[in-house]
Amino acid sequence: MTYRIPEPAISCYLIIFLMKRDAVMNCLLGIGLIALASLVVLVMIPIINLSIDSAATRLAIMFFTSYVFLFFSSTTPLGEQAAIVGLIVAFIMTLVTDVPIGQIGDQGLLAAWKMACMPMALMILFNLCVGTPSQVLVRNRIVERLRASAEAVERGGESAKLAELLAEGNDESLKQMLLVRFLHLVPRADSLWLNGAVATSYRIALAAQAPGDTILPDRRAMFAAQLRHVADLVSAREVPIFAFPQETEPQTSTPADDALRAALKNLARPDAGASPKPEPVPLLAADAFSAPRHQLYALKTSIAAVVCYLIYTGIDWNGIHTAMITCYVAALGTTGETVRKLTLRIAGCLVGAAMGAAALLFVMPHLTDVGGLMILVFIAVLIAGWVSSGNERISYAGVQIALAFLLTTLNGFGPSFEFSQASDRILGILLGIFVIFVIFTQFWPVSIVNGLRLRLLVSANALVDLTRQAPDARMVDVATSSKILSSLEETSNLLSMAYFEPRRQRASDGQLLQLASIRGELEGLHRHIRSQKQIPEDVTARIDEIRRELEEQFVITLRPALVTR
Template sequence: MKSVVDNSWLSLLAPFPGRAAMAWRIALVCALTAMVAMIYGIPESAISCYLVFFVMKPDAAESSLLAVALSVLVAIVVVVLFVLTNLTLDLPPMRIVTLALSSLLLLFLASASKLGPLGGIIALVLAFAMTLLGYVPFGEAATRGILYAWLMASMPMALVLIVSLTVGRRPLDLLRGTLRDRLDAIARYLESGGRAERARLRDMMGEGQEESMKRWGLLRGLALARRDETRRLGVALQESYRMVFAALAMREGGQPQQRAGLAARTREVGQALSAGRPAPAVMVPDTDSPAAEQAWRALSAMAGGPDVAPAAQPAEPFLSPDAWRNPEHVRYAVKTTAAALICYLIYSALDWQDIHTAMITCYVAALGSVAQTTQKLMLRIIGCLIGAAMGVGAILFLIPHMSSVGSLMLLVFAGSFVAAWVAVGSERVAYAGVQIALAFLMTVLQGFGPSIDMSVALDRVIGILLGNVVLYVVFTQLWPVSVGHRVRGDLGLALQGLARMARLGEGGRDKAVAEASVVAGRLAGVRSALGLTALEPRGLRLDSERLRELVAVTQSVQALCMRLLIEPPVSDPALAARLETLARVVTNDERANARRPPVARSAPERVGSIEHLSQLIEGR
């Protein structure tokens, strides 16, 4: 058993296409950031380097846009800071109130809008700058500090932009690679039908189309490729994702010659499209299998002319649909802000400024459910200890022999590469990689050159650990959110997506792929969340019966999604209405059960509850 566990964890650190490229680019930007900060005397270079981990993406275009967006938002924050400084410099209580209100607003937007992680980053920069106002004696120093805070955030963004535009990976190359890998996985499964190949296809289905279609939208919007190839790639991405569903719906055995022929043509089309060439025409043979027919039709569409653009992903507004109805967004902002203020008050009361990393940790380590927070706590503590060990080792054995900024750049590059290698991997280890980066950078980047001050390094590590502990206590004691609550919300949204698919007729064949992608992504998140239930305290943890029911519902929703995508598209308003009703049942089940004791639930009431969703869905 131990070797199996060890191999499983080691597999999460194994190389995959693009991992090394992403890691060395992040490390390069961090090294350049450290160099610029050392030369021009920009303080807190560790935070500047740390921001790179949130903005740097595999796609050069997306990284560039995020860097520009963050720079603009930070510039707005700087203007706000100038105003707030005049109002709060001589009034510490007002400064705390202002910090809390701005943090609440930005964290609410981070949870309830498409601003996402950028909201947390801006909240971090603003809160950190506001806390520093307590250490400046007069207005001119405060103004200078605010400008340094602006440089601290905007300088690494400029370097991200430069590196992305010079040595970044083009969206076209990434999309070609995605298409090649997807079609190769489909062909392998059609040829062997093995468990490993089927698991790979299921992973691809769960990954969805959102990232690929976002990348394709940048490719088209910025005119980064020829128009004909852009359209051809868009159609191929859409149809290849449909083929993933179709291949999984085809049972092992049965017409092996047809499967082999489909696999051969899939490889042929994939090789042509990934090389930037039009694929040869594909004729759709007669078959009695709806899944096989859909696969052949998808392959034929990929080999067609570039005169038809793919269907767009379902449009999402800036604010989430439940932004004003779901109290979890406000509670998330309140809990994170409370944890950050507690840490601020602790190190202010102790007059121990070097553990200010506690407050920084609160803004970058918060998650929704108790299980997620617990998992992240373990990963971050492990990552913190690894990063601290790397930093302390460097202070003891390497930095005493360094006398230039160039040597420090090499050290930052090496440590950031290790952290980035972990951070760009699976979610099961990514948070550890981010924490390795924070602990390592905070340890080795002190002042404006190589430093061997061990006390500052240890204080910063203590601050990181303190922040993680405070965050864990706040998130598990104040409005704790169970995995079951999050799962029901995602299942409800998935059922609403199925309802929209059920209303689509013949003209909605392409839109069905976009909806199926969103549904599959939500179900992948549900399965991941259900795997964390053991980390919850007994008072919140799902019992075994309820857990089995949720797993069964997830499987039924996945099966219906596949069926709606594979079968000939026919509008079914009755099924759509039933799915919308089930979505409301799933979402409100926990709330209804909390209002009444279990003994008050009669048999007819249980028929409408979550236990029978599988039977209702399958009884289409």
């Protein structure tokens, strides 16, 4: 507001939308977005000069650039950054009609650049000062795994927390450690140990999840105590040199016993017993041009944005311009994902609007300086942040609460005192939600069921690979187990989204229940296979049966245009 940057609510929203737990990733994300926005603004200068006299040309540019950047958001590691850049371009093109020709460079391009780059610069500064760096998050995750493993060992392998940690896999932590080593954020010895401990702690967690009869009862209390002791050492930033006491090996042992002992001993090594690397991320998805889902996502979202723009400009109601913004932040690949996100967006919008209306009625009349406004915004965003820190099924509602509140209380270059402006912006959000819903459910709808079957088939194939390994190799094969559990967790999320699809597009309840049953069975088979020296023939036969069943269903229902990754 001090520097008269337009759309202060959108600037605040960008921080809330893009901010993650990892300070290092936040800094890199901010730097990347500033670079992209700067490049786009420079490129837009000649484009605006060419299109300044033609509304049709500007509309075509808006659609084309939105399509390109949304396509990149779906097929490249840029992800949300590319979608935000598409939004910036669209915002610039809409300013051309609202800003006097002689001031397009100042009030148009420069204003759009400030709107995107100012919040990113503040996000970088905040994370540099008080953010939580990657190495701390990785260490905390290792400690969480060790303590959850101790709890699971005591409870015969049953621990909801441990199952949640295993479903996360190792890839995120390994990418964080890659950045830590590249940027030299900690001494080389520390980064070497933390990187190895990511894989070793996952191996410990897998062994701790073994069924109750696969760890000797008289050793459970000892393992649990040792795991908690190691967790305390790691939390205190000490390498557990005496991770496991020297003692006589037991006369009898199980694969789970041996895996726990070996993994705990490995934590005392300089590399923590492993040297894993993250899965390489391609610059462009392998199916970027072969799978129509990427093009369909970019096309439908771009159409929705243009439709919203035409609606609010056609009826000369610029107050509902938030409809176009909604299209860029609410659209996802499949119908179920998009409708669920829209549902959360509506709920968050109503809650945020109610909070904003209450602020306009009872708080704004008593504010006398910018400090009071800052406190008001801080409290509201704190509430929204608390909601957004929850699990994936509710977190987006928190982001939307913040946006709706900011749109109702911040307007122009100062606080808002008019209900008409607040209601216009909320109506704009609801209009955008309606347009997105119609386009994503009525035109080229992408069902979620094939994605479900594909992930279950990936898990079943990985289980077959696991059965072919020797018992000792199965217990230490972190990569395959991580792949199985991550795919099963994704399946669980997709199952919850499937019920958001319109009835005529959704798979039958019987089919969804069958897929949920297969998912639970595969999860149980994985635990059983890892902890057994000899795998019964009926187990391998059942896995083969599940594979054939999924392959047949997948071939019968497969429509290439509707496959989701």
